[in-house]
Amino acid sequence: MRKNIVAGNWKMNTTVPEGVKLAYDVNCALKNAQPKCDVIIAVPFTHLVPVKMHIDTNILGLGAENCADHTKGAFTGEVSAAMVASTGASYVILGHSERRQYYGETAATLKEKVGLALENGLKPIFCVGEVLAQREDGSYFDVIKAQLTDSLFDLSAEDFGKIILAYEPVWAIGTGKTASADQAEEIHAFIRKLVTEKYGKQVAEDTTILYGGSCKPSNAKELFAKPDVDGGLIGGAALKADDFMGIVNAF
Numbered sequence: 694m695r696k697n698i699v700a701g702n703w704k705m706n707t708t709v710p711e712g713v714k715l716a717y718d719v720n721c722a723l724k725n726a727q728p729k730c731d732v733i734i735a736v737p738f739t740h741l742v743p744v745k746m747h748i749d750t751n752i753l754g755l756g757a758e759n760c761a762d763h764t765k766g767a768f769t770g771e772v773s774a775a776m777v778a779s780t781g782a783s784y785v786i787l788g789h790s791e792r793r794q795y796y797g798e799t800a801a802t803l804k805e806k807v808g809l810a811l812e813n814g815l816k817p818i819f820c821v822g823e824v825l826a827q828r829e830d831g832s833y834f835d836v837i838k839a840q841l842t843d844s845l846f847d848l849s850a851e852d853f854g855k856i857i858l859a860y861e862p863v864w865a866i867g868t869g870k871t872a873s874a875d876q877a878e879e880i881h882a883f884i885r886k887l888v889t890e891k892y893g894k895q896v897a898e899d900t901t902i903l904y905g906g907s908c909k910p911s912n913a914k915e916l917f918a919k920p921d922v923d924g925g926l927i928g929g930a931a932l933k934a935d936d937f938m939g940i941v942n943a944f
């Protein structure tokens with residue numbers, strides 16, 4: 694059975710003390726909430742160790758927002774998958790549209806990153822999604838298929854089973870424009886069909902597919918009610934413990 698998950702992506706927000714407080718507050722709220730889903734926060738590299746010291750990772754999973762596409766060495770400013778894993782983090786977001794758009798990450802780079810994350814025991818939260826022009830010209834199915842195929846579909850079924858997918862339509866990220874629950878379900882079902890064709894029904898049924906893009910307490914319930922929407926990847930609303938818990942409690 695696949696897991697329902699609500700994951701926060703803090704992006705480039707909060708100082709270390711602010712982040713530690715936010716994580717601590719979420720952890721305390723979860724202790725009293727008995728959530729019906731797994732809950733994860735993905736935080737800036739600088740925050741991983743101090744946040745880890747202030748949360749119980751059995752209650753609140755911890756992840757990074759990126760990792761390097763090389764193992765080690767002369768790559769100034771980069772942080773390797775092994776470094777991330779050594780902080781005690783268990784997850785890493787890869788393929789986020791902001792990384793693709795602003796830092797030129799390609800399918801090939803992402804394939805390297807996914808491989809290194811898995812080698813180091815990290816579970817990738819792998820993002821796919823179309824930009825507005827691709828939604829409007831109808832090419833979005835092809836775009837999403839290519840993103841999955843080019844970076845993930847060379848994995849063994851065993852390794853693919855460790856991946857969490859996230860559908861994040863770029864036009865819905867930080868814009869306040871959520872995909873409707875029907876629009877999300879259409880793509881989630883399409884993704885599950887592609888996974889079925891590649892890896893078979895069981896793997897597809899076990900794959901968690903999150904929705905991301907202006908997800909908030911007021912729309913989470915309707916989105917999560919769809920059969921192929923297994924939770925959310927939350928940006929802005931993950932920066933306030935109450936809002937984030939409102940989404941967690943949508944399950």
Ligand code: 13P
Pocket residue numbers: 702789861865866867868869905906907908926927928929930
């Ligand atoms: P928002 O929830 O702020 O739209 O961001 C979504 C996102 O990019 C999560 O990775």
